[in-house]
Amino acid sequence: MIPAIIIAGTHSGCGKTTISGAIMSALVKRGLKVQPFKVGPDFIDPTHHTAICGRSSRNLDPYMMKEKGVIDTFRQASGGADIAVIEGVMGLFDGLEGEDTGSTAHVSKILGCPVILVVDAKGASRSVNAMVKGFATFDPNVKIGGVIFNRVGSKRHAEMIRQSLMAPAFGYIPWEKNKSIESRHLGLRMAHETSAIDEFRDILEENCDIDAIIDLAESSFNERYCETEGTSQAHPVRIGVAYDQAFNFYYADNFDILRRHGAELVFFSPLTDSLPDVDALYFGGGYPELFCAELERSPCRADVKKAADSGMPIYAECGGLTYLSESIEMDGNKTKMCGVIPAETVKMDRFQALGYVDAESTAADCLLPRGTVYRGHEFHYTKLHVASDVRFALELKRGRGIEDGKDGIYIQNVLAGYTHAYFTEKLALGLVHKIRSLK
Template sequence: MIVDRPRVVFSALRGNSGKTFVTVGVGACLTLRGKAVSPFKKGPDYIDAAWLEMATGHPCYNLDLFLMGREGMLSSFITRVQHADGALVEGNRGLYDGMDREGSYSTAELAKLLQAPVIMVVDCSMATRTIAATILGCQLFDPEVAIKGVILNRIGGPRHEAVIRTAIEDRCGVPVLGALPRIQEIIFPERHMGLVPPREHPEARRAIEEAARIVDAHIDVDKVWEIAREAPAVDFDVLDRQHEELHIRPSKQPKIGFIRDSAFWFYYPDNLEVLEKMGASLVAC
């Protein structure tokens, strides 16, 4: 299966660095510019995926190497991105954080499997040149991970940005694609599970519009897309599960009802699509 679509992975040094805000904002900006963007979330997270889906207008699929395996994950990704102009993938936690000391199932491992460039979103609170040292460390930690750009978050002012930008571009050899200021307004409120889901946010659409406005004003979205276009065409050695023949011929089409409301909405699109492919008629209640 050949993939020749633009694709990029957004990662960070740790959680709560602003990955979701940036990915949602970039996805919304590209959608407003007429791009059909297929969003993905690394890992089993439902909530970030829901925001990405609303921002792009397309279902967000989870990419989980642990749950899906290499072939299942690649097949799901390839099937969806083939029908889009490109893909945005939001990582989780830190770039190299995985299940064990080897970083199994990490965002870095996913990026290498997808042969996708990585853009780092970095919380710059109370630091300057050390940010460049940390990015350089990520580059040297695994040279096979293609870190192609950095987005600075929570910048205190022009001098703060200038020092970090110069240090990164001089020492790391990658461009700084933008610098987000410290935002006083809580656009995406959080709770113990992470972000408040869009279904529970009374002004979810306005929040996405505001994220898009801020991202468009402070990040070079065109350069982000240019980096995504640098992803090579790859012939992955996996089966095309989407067009695989299923030898199931039910005498009757079973009707399966499932609840979808503010309390029950944690569903993986992959699972619902498999049920339909096997002949079921799904009814959302």
């Protein structure tokens, strides 16, 4: 197992994303091969990690993946890397329904990783160390190896904090008002839209002890055992994956598990490309509402409709669902989409659903075998106005879905819902088998 460190925060907004990315960048600058990870179901932070490290960032989510899945993903993704940096989610101890499950602390205990706690020091001095003491003693099974104090006002401010330290301080980051990543309706800006982390790296290197961070990562990692699944030897199926600025919310593990079960993935851009020569299509989430005009003009829109009408299997999630709908209305302007799903999409002013999903496929004639059970996540600002006769393939024990705990509209061989699924073996195998049977 490689050395690893978790960068956690006292709360959301304390600066852990910018600091995590800057640490990754500093380690890469030193010539290390850095494997990045993100705790939780987030899609946006991993785009920054991947751009910085040149290695695909992976999600570690104990709720969706179970504890063994966290270990398996960590082991498999870390091959060939020198060090792993794991960015936490929310505050260190914030888990599902106020419990430990799914928290950054939970992942720390699963993997045995030490934690560096990011503390926002703006507006306080000695009091921040009282906070650190509380975090350090709250759960004795979580090792907080040190602290990075963010938004420190001056050298004098840093010295005031230093007088009563309760944990080793790896750095005191001065407040740089314009050196953070901006947000919008689904979270932070994507990696290709900002250079804030690159600009922040030099600040971090000047004010943090990178060698001490490396030493902590190397100090206390516990070996864990996991088995790696073999690769299917069955005849491959070709799945076209929509991947561009409009569609890029995917779990990297989903790609891996599809490949293991015999899928060849062909990436294309619905913004600019015609459909590739494939057996099925996979549309993930993203920001199609920001590219409505381009998607309406693209030749891909008509190609998708034609493919669906001819019986091609199509699996779509969230942004992919809205792209398959009749239209997207945003700020009073309506643009045509693929028209595969009998529904109209409206972009709302506040989020319509946010949280984990427990789903079960209950339809006998859709892409997923009946009884397929899996977990995922939903987060969207759009609302669907559906036709009265639509059929739903998914019953949600947890989550809102398209309406009233129902998700996954299915028509012919199309399945489209709001749930971002974390693929299980049964889900991936059932999907690939269905595509192969229809090929």
